[in-house]
Amino acid sequence: MQTAQRKSLTMLRWMMVASLALPVALFLIAAYVSYGTTFDEADRDIRRSLDVVHEHALKVFETIDRGLSETDELVRDLSDADIKAREQALHVRLRQLSDALPQMKSAWVFDAAGRPLVNSLIYPAPDMSFHDRDYFDAHVKGSIGTFVGARLTPRLPFQGAAFFSVSRRRESDDGRFTGVVQASVLPDYFERFYARIGRAQGSYFALRRYDGLTLARFPAAERSQAPAPHDIPAGAADTEQLVTETSPIDQVERRVGYQRLAGYPVYVSAGMETATITTRWLGTMSRHLIFGVPATALLVVLLTLARRRTEHLYVEAARRSEAEDALKHGQRMEALGQLTGGVAHDFNNLLTVIRASADLLRRPNLSEERRQRYIDAISDTVARASKLTSQLLAFARRQALKPEIFDLGRCVVTLRDMTKTLVGSRIQVVTSVPDEPCYVNADAGQFETALINMAVNARDAMAGQGVLSIAVATAADLPTPVALHDRPPLGYVTIAVEDTGVGIPQEQFSRIFEPFYTTKTIGQGTGLGLSQVFGFARQSGGEIAVVSEVGKGATFMLYLPRVTPAQDQRSESGSHAEPIGGGGMSVLVVEDNIDVGRSATEALAELGYRTTLVDNAKDALEELIDGSGRFDVVFTDVVMPGMTGLELAEEMRRLDLDIPVVLASGYSHVLAQQGSNGYELLRKPYSIEELSRVLHRMVPVPLDRAPPVAPSSEVR
Known part of the structure; x- marks a missing residue:
C-alpha cells in the first residue's frame, strides 16, 4: 500500500511538471505550425493581388496601344507638310482621343528631327526639339516595337503631372525613319488604383520597367530616376515564385511576387511587408495565450491542491486502516467460512459416494453386477465433481472457452x-x-x-x-x-x-x-x-x-x-464408451505431478500404448530433439514450472517438429486469456476412454497394426 501511495504521489509530481512542460511544448509546436500557415495565407493573398494588378495593367497598356495605333493610322499616308497643313483638325482628333482615356495625358507626333508636328495639348505645336528624350532617341537607330520610357516631368513651357511615355517608330514605305508616335501616360492613374485595392496594412504594388526602373508605386516613396540594378530578382518575374526582399527605395523588407505583361517590357509586382505578416502571426498566438495561460495556471493550481489533498487522505487512510483491520478480519473470515462451507459440503457429499463405493469394492465375493455398479458410481461422481469445478472456474472467469x-x-x-x-x-x-x-x-x-x-x-x-x-x-x-x-x-x-x-x-x-x-x-x-x-x-x-x-x-x-x-455424440453414453487400444502408438507424456503422470502412462500401457514420462518441458524437448521419430504424439499438461505445455507446443512448432500435441488442464489463466492456439485440449479430470479417443483422433492407428508391439512404459 505504501509503495502504491508513493507511486501515486510521484505520478502527481510528474503531472505537475507535465502540466507546465506539455502546454509549453504544444504552444511551441502550434507557434511553428501557425507561423508557416500565416505565411502561406499571406502568399495566397499576394498572388491574388498580383493577378488583379496584372489584369489591370494589361488592359491599360492594350488601350494605350490601340490609341497609338489610331494616331499612327491618322498620319500614316501624310508627309510632314501635309500633317502641318492639317494640324488643327488632327489636333482636335488627338484631343478627343486623350480625353477619352483617363490614363493618357497627351498624344504626340514627331518628325525625324524630333520636332512636334501635332499634339493633343496645344495648337499650334511648339517650335522646339525633343530629340533628347528617351522615347525619341530609342527609335532612331532601328525598329524596337513598343517602347516604355522612364518617368519624366514636363519640359517648359509645359507644366502638369509627371508622366512616362509609350512610343512607336514611324517609317516610310521604304523603311526610312520618319519620326515617332508617342503617348504620355500618367503614373498617378496606376497609383490611385493601387491605393484603392491596397487598404490592408503593409500592402505593396508597383509597375516597373524591364530594367527595374519604377514607373508607379504604392505606397509612395522618393523615386530614383536611374535604373535600380537587381531590383527584380532573377527568375522570380517569370515564375510563380515569391521572394523576400528589401526595397532599395524605402529599405522595407517585403514578401513580393512579380509578373510580366505579355508583349510589353514592363512588370507588375504585389507584396506585403514581412513585419505585417509577423504581426498577424503574433496576434494569432496572443489569442492562444489569452486562453492557454489561465488554463495552464489553473491546472497547476488544481494539481497542487490534489497533491496536498492526496497526502492528507493517505494520512487519514492509514489511521482508519488500523481501526478497520479487526472488522475486516472478522468479515473476511465469515465470507470465507460461507464459501468454503458450501464447497466443502458439496465435495464431501461426492467424496462420501466415492469412499463408500471404494470400500464396497474391497469386499470379497462381490458379484460382477454389484462391482460394475460401484465402479459406475465412482465414475459418475467424478464427473459431477468435475462439473462443479468447471462451474467454479467459469464463475471466476478462469475457464477457457471451447466450441x-x-x-x-x-x-x-x-x-x-x-x-x-x-x-x-x-x-x-x-x-x-x-x-x-x-x-x-x-x-x-x-x-x-x-x-x-x-x-x-x-x-x-x-x-x-x-x-x-x-x-x-x-x-x-x-x-x-x-x-x-x-x-x-x-x-x-x-x-x-x-x-x-x-x-x-x-x-x-x-x-x-x-x-x-x-x-x-x-x-x-x-x-x-x-x-x-x-x-x-x-x-x-x-x-x-x-x-x-x-x-x-x-x-x-x-x-x-x-x-x-x-x-x-451419436452415442447416448459416451462417458462409458469402450477405450481404443494403442496398437503400439508411442506417446510422450509430460506431467509435473508424478502420480498423475504414472496413472496416465500405466493406463495407456494397459491399452497397448508405448509411453515415456518426463516431468518438465525442458526434458521433453531434449527427448524430441534426440529422437523425434520415436514418438507419434505428445500429451502434455499446461500448468508446469518453467516452460508451460502451451509454450512447449509453440517451441515444437518453431523447431518444425511435426508431431501432434494434446494439451491437458483443469485450470489455466493462460488458456482462459489466450485460448489453446488450435491445439487439442483435454480437460482434467479425464477418463482413460476420453484420452484414448483423443489420441486416436490425433494419430489414427489401425487396430491390426503390424508387427504387434508389447506394451511398455518408460519413465525419464
Missing part, C-alpha cells in the same frame, strides 16, 4: 426450468423444439448466457407478467442473405425468443445491440446483455435479428450454423 457440437433443442429443454425460475411465476414460459436434433458448433456456455440474456430482456419488457415463448426451428438462410459459398450446407438453426411486452420503437432498432446502451433506469441494467448476444452470434458465424411493434411485444431471432453431429 463444441451439441443439440441446441436439447440444451433449450435443459434450461427451461431455470428460465422459469429466472423470469418469475407470473410469466408463462412456452418452449417448442423439433423432434429432429439440431446440432450447432458453438460454445455451449456462451449460448446459455445468450439465451438467459434474451429471457431477462423479455422479462423486463413485460414488467414481470406475460407470456415468454422460446422456439427452436431450422432456416435455409439468414435475414441478410450471404454469398452462396459462405452459406453452410445444412443451413441454420434459429432460436426465437418472443415476449408480449411493450415492444421496441423503430428508431431504437439501430442501437439496441450497442454496448452499454439501455433504456432502463440506473441500477436496472448495464446495456451489455444484448451486446453479448450480438457478439456471440457473429463469432459463431450467425446473426441476431429483431422484429417488434410498439405495444405488441418483440421477437429476437438468433441464427447459428447447423452442423453434422460428431461421431462420438
Whole structure:
C-alpha cells in the first residue's frame, strides 16, 4: 500500500511538471505550425493581388496601344507638310482621343528631327526639339516595337503631372525613319488604383520597367530616376515564385511576387511587408495565450491542491486502516467460512459416494453386477465433481472457452426450468423444439448466457407478467442473405425468443445491440446483455435479428450454423464408451505431478500404448530433439514450472517438429486469456476412454497394426 501511495504521489509530481512542460511544448509546436500557415495565407493573398494588378495593367497598356495605333493610322499616308497643313483638325482628333482615356495625358507626333508636328495639348505645336528624350532617341537607330520610357516631368513651357511615355517608330514605305508616335501616360492613374485595392496594412504594388526602373508605386516613396540594378530578382518575374526582399527605395523588407505583361517590357509586382505578416502571426498566438495561460495556471493550481489533498487522505487512510483491520478480519473470515462451507459440503457429499463405493469394492465375493455398479458410481461422481469445478472456474472467469457440437433443442429443454425460475411465476414460459436434433458448433456456455440474456430482456419488457415463448426451428438462410459459398450446407438453426411486452420503437432498432446502451433506469441494467448476444452470434458465424411493434411485444431471432453431429455424440453414453487400444502408438507424456503422470502412462500401457514420462518441458524437448521419430504424439499438461505445455507446443512448432500435441488442464489463466492456439485440449479430470479417443483422433492407428508391439512404459 505504501509503495502504491508513493507511486501515486510521484505520478502527481510528474503531472505537475507535465502540466507546465506539455502546454509549453504544444504552444511551441502550434507557434511553428501557425507561423508557416500565416505565411502561406499571406502568399495566397499576394498572388491574388498580383493577378488583379496584372489584369489591370494589361488592359491599360492594350488601350494605350490601340490609341497609338489610331494616331499612327491618322498620319500614316501624310508627309510632314501635309500633317502641318492639317494640324488643327488632327489636333482636335488627338484631343478627343486623350480625353477619352483617363490614363493618357497627351498624344504626340514627331518628325525625324524630333520636332512636334501635332499634339493633343496645344495648337499650334511648339517650335522646339525633343530629340533628347528617351522615347525619341530609342527609335532612331532601328525598329524596337513598343517602347516604355522612364518617368519624366514636363519640359517648359509645359507644366502638369509627371508622366512616362509609350512610343512607336514611324517609317516610310521604304523603311526610312520618319519620326515617332508617342503617348504620355500618367503614373498617378496606376497609383490611385493601387491605393484603392491596397487598404490592408503593409500592402505593396508597383509597375516597373524591364530594367527595374519604377514607373508607379504604392505606397509612395522618393523615386530614383536611374535604373535600380537587381531590383527584380532573377527568375522570380517569370515564375510563380515569391521572394523576400528589401526595397532599395524605402529599405522595407517585403514578401513580393512579380509578373510580366505579355508583349510589353514592363512588370507588375504585389507584396506585403514581412513585419505585417509577423504581426498577424503574433496576434494569432496572443489569442492562444489569452486562453492557454489561465488554463495552464489553473491546472497547476488544481494539481497542487490534489497533491496536498492526496497526502492528507493517505494520512487519514492509514489511521482508519488500523481501526478497520479487526472488522475486516472478522468479515473476511465469515465470507470465507460461507464459501468454503458450501464447497466443502458439496465435495464431501461426492467424496462420501466415492469412499463408500471404494470400500464396497474391497469386499470379497462381490458379484460382477454389484462391482460394475460401484465402479459406475465412482465414475459418475467424478464427473459431477468435475462439473462443479468447471462451474467454479467459469464463475471466476478462469475457464477457457471451447466450441463444441451439441443439440441446441436439447440444451433449450435443459434450461427451461431455470428460465422459469429466472423470469418469475407470473410469466408463462412456452418452449417448442423439433423432434429432429439440431446440432450447432458453438460454445455451449456462451449460448446459455445468450439465451438467459434474451429471457431477462423479455422479462423486463413485460414488467414481470406475460407470456415468454422460446422456439427452436431450422432456416435455409439468414435475414441478410450471404454469398452462396459462405452459406453452410445444412443451413441454420434459429432460436426465437418472443415476449408480449411493450415492444421496441423503430428508431431504437439501430442501437439496441450497442454496448452499454439501455433504456432502463440506473441500477436496472448495464446495456451489455444484448451486446453479448450480438457478439456471440457473429463469432459463431450467425446473426441476431429483431422484429417488434410498439405495444405488441418483440421477437429476437438468433441464427447459428447447423452442423453434422460428431461421431462420438451419436452415442447416448459416451462417458462409458469402450477405450481404443494403442496398437503400439508411442506417446510422450509430460506431467509435473508424478502420480498423475504414472496413472496416465500405466493406463495407456494397459491399452497397448508405448509411453515415456518426463516431468518438465525442458526434458521433453531434449527427448524430441534426440529422437523425434520415436514418438507419434505428445500429451502434455499446461500448468508446469518453467516452460508451460502451451509454450512447449509453440517451441515444437518453431523447431518444425511435426508431431501432434494434446494439451491437458483443469485450470489455466493462460488458456482462459489466450485460448489453446488450435491445439487439442483435454480437460482434467479425464477418463482413460476420453484420452484414448483423443489420441486416436490425433494419430489414427489401425487396430491390426503390424508387427504387434508389447506394451511398455518408460519413465525419464
